[in-house]
Amino acid sequence: KGIESKxxxxxxxxxxxxxxERGVRGVPTVAxxxxxxxxxxxxxxAAVALSG
Known part of the structure; x- marks a missing residue:
């Protein structure tokens, strides 16, 4: 099954x-x-924003 399952x-x-819909347009994405x-x-x- 796994990834092949419907x-x-x-x-x-x-x-x-x-x-x-939430604005993700690529990977990796960090909010x-x-x-x-x-x-x-x-x-x-993103790291700066996290520490800020």
Whole structure:
């Protein structure tokens, strides 16, 4: 079963749609205080926001 099961695929599609509705446009995505940071090049900015 696993990733090949219909139920798993449906949950993945729903989670992807939910993430997109919340503004996620890439991976990795980190949310800090309502602000989204996505992509490897934004991880340092996310770390600064977390410490700030």
């Amino acid at each position: 139920a798993t695929k449906e949950r993945l599609r729903a989670a992807t749609a939910d993430a997109y 800090v205080g309502g602000e989204l940071f996505w992509g490897d090049d934004r991880l340092e900015e």
